[in-house]
Amino acid sequence: MKPRVLVLRAAGSNCDGETAFAFEKVGAHADLLHINRLLGGEVKLADYQILAIPGGFTYGDDISAGKILANQLKYQLADQMLDFHQQDKLIIGICNGFQVLVKAGLLPQVDVEADQSVTLTSNDSGKFEDRWVYLSIEATSTCVFTRNMPLLVYFPVAHAEGKFAVRDTAIRDRLYKQGQIVFRYCRPDGGEANYPDNPNGSVDGIAGICDPSGRVLGLMPHPERHIDATNHPQWTRLGLQREGDGVALFRNAVDYFA
Amino acid sequence: MITRIELALKRGYYDADAEKIRLSARDLGVESIRSVHYFRVFYLLGEIAAAEQKRIAAELLADAITDDFAVDRFLQQDAEQESWSVEVTYNRGVTDLVAQTTIKGIRDLGIEAVKEVKTARRYQIAGDLSDAQKDLIVQKLLLNRVIEHVRQPDETLFFPALDPEFRLVTVPLLDADTSELLRISKERDLFLNHVEMQTIQNHFRGIGREPTDIELEMVAQTWSEHCSHKTLTGLIEFDGRVIDNLLKQTVFRVTRELDLPWCVSVFKDNAGIIRFDDRYNVCFKVETHNHPSAMEPYGGANTGIGGVIRDPLGTGLGAKPIINTDVFCFGPVDLPHSELPKGVLHPKRVMQGVVAGVRDYGNRMGIPTSNGAVFFDERYVGNPLVYCGTVGLMPVDKCEKRVVSGDLIVVVGGRTGRDGIHGATASSGELHAESEGTWSGAVQIGNPIVEKKLVDTLLQARDRGLYRAITDCGAGGLSSAVGELAETTGAQVELETVPLKYHGLTYMEIWISEAQERMVIFVPPDKLDEALALFAAEDVEATVIGKVTDDRKIRLRYRGAVVGELDMEFLHNGMPRPVRKAHWQPPAIEEQVSDDPADLTPALHALLAAPNICSKEWVIRQYDHEVQGGSVLKPLVGVENDGPGDASITRPLLDSYRAVVLSNGLNPHYGLIDPYNMAASAIDEAVRNIIAVGGDPEHIAILDNFCWGNTDKPDRLGSLVRAAQACYDIAKIYRTPFISGKDSLNNEFQTEGGETIAIPPTLLISAIAVIDDARRVISMDLKKPGNLIYMVGVTRRELGGSHYYAYRGLSSAQVPGVDAEYARHLFKSLSQAIQQGAVRSCHDCSEGGLAVALAEMAFAGNLGAFIDARQVPCSSDVVQTDWLLFSESNSRFICEIEARRKSEFENALAECDFAEIGRVADEPVLSIMDLNGELVIEQDISKLKSSWQKTLKW
Structure with missing residues (x-):
């Protein structure tokens, strides 16, 4: 049976369509559902295997990116979220979705009671930027979504608040130790990145993290924007025809339920 | 009780907002600033317990990692005592987006005690500054007085709701002489000339009563240049020959004569529609939003892009917006402040504001901005041009509206406020040194998230067949939307049912407000419940405000009384056609010959660095050009993703390689010398850009946007006639039909000294093409x-x-x-x-x-x-x-x-x-x-x- 993906919409979500497309392309069944349907009880999270929180500007990011939706998950849907996670299911937050997961207490570990230990804050450049970035995948990562992916991938970022920051260095060290660092911005050759390769000033170039189980992933770059060869900004020079780097990530999620 | 919460970034985090102020002050010649600190401020009205105040601050407003906050006291981020503190807040009535979202966030925390929220920002600036320097920094960097002011300690922040007493206003017109008619036109900002005023007078003499204020406003707005294009569709005496409707004789004529099968709907709806594939059509509209952007660049550009997005949404039964385009013309960004005319914002500030306005709206809407241009010339100092375009995708069976008597008129989306009163009429006039003051009513601030919700829900309602006609509320507000959509039937509207942002609007303000993010749909009575439920499910306001009638009258009622009743025939066809004179004489220009340098390397460097040729990456990167996932050729291309692409290509359907190609052509510097060849060159440029990426010359449509000076002056209108003639001549042979267009005239600025600065004749040609297989580009x-x-x-x-x-x-x-x-x-x-x-x-x-x-x-x-x-x-x-x-x-x-x-x-x-x-x-x-x-x-x-x-x- 096809795994069922809930692509969660709220006012201002805007990468929902292409995220659903990416999942369906690799064999999932994806529903675009408004959060009001969860809040109103018409739809149960339990009916799905994968929860995807797509990119966008939920509620305008008016207070800080993803904050209002994060609080809705944290204060109004916490029980469903915890159950979902305990049932060996998958959660992915991309861009605004990553901001939501971090602020809702679903990353770096699923614990809505804990004090927030990491955040995503304004880019050092002080502005929204859309650019393609190279990402290295940490070999020690336990993440389900990145199994067997090449160690270097190419995705676009498009955000104003994507700088990954931690409360203190002990938090960062623990993330490394527990295999929770998944993606890091890097140079085209894989080396340490400075701006613009690290597009926002993230600590250690961290672009994506998972929870200790590896089943909750949050990342700022957009894998759903590199599905087709023609998405690649240089496909006309490189003569690319193969599938985009993002496909494998969605396939891993679907294969988890095979 | 008012609670004040202040937030700032903790030490150690780079504060880009503060740094921007420090650097910009240096641009202004203020070198003595040692530090700038920036604080976000929230005022909460209501009886709020201390624990709730703390929760709101800690769990909603502050980021746990990066922010410090303080309740009812100032944060001190700096050891420096000698600093100057300024707090800036919105003027009364200006939309405060963050405040609205904050109320929602507070409710989500389960706190009901907060009644209202207002936001502000505080700057704490250390350095030896004179009062004059402080004033300069406040006026030039910290606020735009059209929408903001420095908060005073004793200032009232929240105002009690007051409803005005209802009083029907009639305007004594029947016995007025010409000078009185003109006085009325001027006093009421109607921008109508004496012939038009006399026509209205005669109409009401025939009826035998004085008009009400709302009737006069509605006529003025329908007959405005902005809504009626009366100059270009009127009579023009061009060097002894009479041109009856220039647009019909040129751009419309090309399309009619070419009669191409893939042109689905042209020049009649809110956007022109062409065939995409068997299942879908695409539509395209480009608008200008010049006057508001000159006064308040951020808000003006914001609502410019917001407005044009609603055009495809209001085309046929609604198209999904899939691509945005933006073309700007500014004064030189390095213009010395001493040379800036009074009453004008500096071009650099205009550019930064406009780019930010388009960025914040377009990005939040989730529409890729994939094509554009920026052009600089000193004659745009008083009149920057902001062209915004949107492409929409729509099923082939959703391209026609049907207006049926008995259907209910429903307004959907944002609420109506006092924003944007008189935009349509005022944008038809010239700007001058004092415009900043008189224009404040016409400035609007957009709310992209309200519009995003509107798009999301309207497209669902469209697919479920819940309405039969739709249009946008743009210039002229409900007056224009309902007036145009129900032109052939008639309509009755109950004005007190229109949802308002705040109390205090008169019936007339409700009718002509240009508040953003509103659409009007005509819903069959048996679909009403389903439609209202669908909108409610996604928190979109939808309200029945009237019904479609069959007497070809527009009837407006307020609290039971009829406040206006006009014949649709008079409203739409009663306008006297103006006769304007046009004349064109090529300027005498000396033919000079360059020496032929032996080394042209310096010339090449100079041209590459010229503002009109140089890289626009600073602008482009701030736009999301990848969202929706179908980008094929991006605006920046090449090994390092930073070369100047010729045209953008986008696949709107992710399971297909069929694609939309977009480009533009713009050559204002040719226009002053030879407007005919300027227009010809603009068309050639737009078309050849599409050819260069592999587009098909048999499937290219184009759009015209004429931005000109004051066309009451024969030489200005003459150059426009020449440009329009080229549009016909070239497009006919290129087989590129015009499918939509828009003009913006009177782009002239009166300086304090009485000097007139007219923009160069500026024709933007936007081109859209469809290609079968994006893999061959x-x-x-x-x-x-x-x-x-x-x-x-x-x-x-x-x-x-x-x-x-x-x-x-x-x-x-x-x-x-x-x-x-x-x-x-x-x-x-x-x-x-x-x-x-x-x-x-x-x-x-x-x-x-x-x-x-x-x-x-x-x-x-x-x-x-x-x-x-x-x-x-x-x-x-x-x-x-x-x-x-x-x-x-x-x-x-x-x-x-x-x-x-x-x-x-x-x-x-x-x-x-x-x-x-x-x-x-x-x-x-x-x-x-x-x-x-x-x-x-x-x-x-x-x-x-x-x-x-x-x-x-x-």
């Missing part, structure tokens, strides 16, 4: 050493209006012309070669000519080239190398060809002028040999690129 960056470089098309001695002559300080009347029959054949041949896969890269020659185009291809591909200018096909009068390299002749391309495809390429172009002019080099150097066989340019491409990138690297 090409980009402009050079690909591989050893490949052959070809020139296609003929270079002529056409330096008039060129960047090279501007750089050399020389004049010429020889603006590039278009040989349309020739060019059409060339486009078809080149397109065929590209379709066959014979072309590895292609770039059109435009601003800066051949040399600039070559340099761009080289540094975008990070490869050098060796070029022999003697091989370039040219007319016999091109006897100097500088002319050859920098002439901006139309219909020319540079192509890169693999040696093995040489004969295939040459065969495809057999009947065109073309020549092999060089090769892609191994060394990263651009070398060009002059007409004598000497090296005239030899330069490392990284140096060329650096010149091209440095100008707008902010």
Whole structure:
């Protein structure tokens, strides 16, 4: 049976369509559902295997990116979220979705009671930027979504608040130790990145993290924007025809339920 | 009780907002600032317990990692005591988006005690500053007084709700003489002339009563230049000949005569519709939002893009917005502050504000901004131009509206406020040094999230067939929307049912408010419940405000009383057609001849760095050009994703390779010399950009946007007539129908000293094409050493209006012309070669000519080239190398060809002028040999690129 993906919409979500497309392309069944349907009880999270929180500007990011939706998950849907996670299911937050997961207490570990230990804050450049970035995948990562992916991938970022920051260095060290660092911005050759390769000033170039189980992933770059060869900004020079780097990530999620 | 919460970034986090102020102050000549701190401030009204205050601050407003906060006290981020603190907040009635979201967030925390929220920002600035410097910083950097002010300690922040007493206002018109009529027009900001006022007077004399204020407003707005395009559709006496409806005689006529089967709906709906595939059509509209952007760049551009997005949404039964385009014209960003006319914002501030406005709205809407242009000229100082365009995708069976008597009129989306009163009428007038004050009512702030929800829900309602007609509330608000949509039937509206942002609006303000993010739909009574439920499910407000009637009258009621009743016939067809005089005399321009320098490398550097040629990456990167996942050719291309692409390509359906190609053409510097050839060149540029990426010349549609000076002046209107004639002549032969258009006249600025600054005649041509297979398109960056470089098309001695002559300080009347029959054949041949896969890269020659185009291809591909200018096909009068390299002749391309495809390429172009002019080099150097066989340019491409990138690297 096809795994069922809930692509969660709220006012201002805007990468929902292409995220659903990416999942369906690799064999999932994806529903675009408004959060009001969860809040109103018409739809149960339990009916799905994968929860995807797509990119966008939920509620305008008016207070800080993803904050209002994060609080809705944290204060109004916490029980469903915890159950979902305990049932060996998958959660992915991309861009605004990553901001939501971090602020809702679903990353770096699923614990809505804990004090927030990491955040995503304004880019050092002080502005929204859309650019393609190279990402290295940490070999020690336990993440389900990145199994067997090449160690270097190419995705676009498009955000104003994507700088990954931690409360203190002990938090960062623990993330490394527990295999929770998944993606890091890097140079085209894989080396340490400075701006613009690290597009926002993230600590250690961290672009994506998972929870200790590896089943909750949050990342700022957009894998759903590199599905087709023609998405690649240089496909006309490189003569690319193969599938985009993002496909494998969605396939891993679907294969988890095979 | 008012609670004040203040937040700031903790020490150690880079505060870009504060740093921006410090750097901009330096631009203003204020060097003595030691530090700037920036604080976000929230005022909460309500009886809120201390624990709740703390929760709101800690769990909603502050970021746990990066923010400090304080309740009812100031944060002290700095040890410095000697600092100056300024708090800025919105004027009363201006939309405060963050405040609205904050209330929602507070409710989500389960706290009901907060009644209202207002936001502010505080700056704490340390440094020795005089009062004059402080005032300068406040006025130029910290606020825009059109929408904001410095908060005073005793200022009232929250106002009690008050409803005005209802009083029907009639305007004594029947017995007024001409001067009284004009006085009324002026006093009420109607912008109607005496003939129009007399026509209204006669109409009401016939009815036998005085008009009410709302009736006069509605007529003024419907007859405004903005809504009726009365100048271009009126009678024009052009050098002794009468032109009856210039638009009909030129741009409409091309489309009618071409009668192409893929044109679905043209010039009648909110956007022009063309065929995409068997299941879908695409529509395209480009609007201008110039006057508001001059006054409040952020809000003006914000609502400009917000407004044009609603055009496709209001086309047919609604199209999904899939691509945005933006073209801006500004004054020089390096203009000394001392040369800035009074009452005008500095061009750099206008540009930063406009870009931010488009960015914040377009990005939040989730629509990729994939095509655009920025043009600078000192004559745009008082009248910057902001063109915004949106492409929409719609099912083929959702392209027609049906207006049925008895259907309910439902307003959907945002609430109505006092924002944007008189936008339609005022935008038809000239700006002047005092406009800042009189315009404040017309400035609007957009709320993209309300509009995003509107799009999301309307498209669902469309697909479920819940309404039969739709249009947007743009200029003229409900008055225009309902008035136009129900023109053939009639409508009755109960004005007190319209949801309001706040109390205190009069019935007239409700009717003409241009508040953003509203659409009007006509819902069959049996679908009403389902429609209202659908909107409610996603928190979108939808309200029945009236019904469609069948008496061809618009009837407005307020609290039971009829406050206005007008015949649709009079409203829409009663306007006297103006007669305007037009005259065109080519300016006397001395034909100057450049010396022909032996080294043209400095000239090439200068042109690459020229503001109108240089990289616009600073702008482009701030726009999301990838959202929706179908980007194929991005605005920036090449090895390092930073070369200037010719046209953007987007796949709107992710399971198909069918794609939309977008480009534009704009040449204001030609317009002052020769408006006919300016228009011809703009069309050629837009079309050749599409050809360059592999577009199909048989499936290109174009849009016209005329932005001109005051067309009451015969010379201005004469130049417009010439441009419109070129539109007909060229588009007819190119077989590129016009499908939509819009004009903005009266772009002139009166300085305090009485001097008039008119913009150069500025015609934007936007082109849209559909291609079958996006996998066959090409980009402009050079690909591989050893490949052959070809020139296609003929270079002529056409330096008039060129960047090279501007750089050399020389004049010429020889603006590039278009040989349309020739060019059409060339486009078809080149397109065929590209379709066959014979072309590895292609770039059109435009601003800066051949040399600039070559340099761009080289540094975008990070490869050098060796070029022999003697091989370039040219007319016999091109006897100097500088002319050859920098002439901006139309219909020319540079192509890169693999040696093995040489004969295939040459065969495809057999009947065109073309020549092999060089090769892609191994060394990263651009070398060009002059007409004598000497090296005239030899330069490392990284140096060329650096010149091209440095100008707008902010």
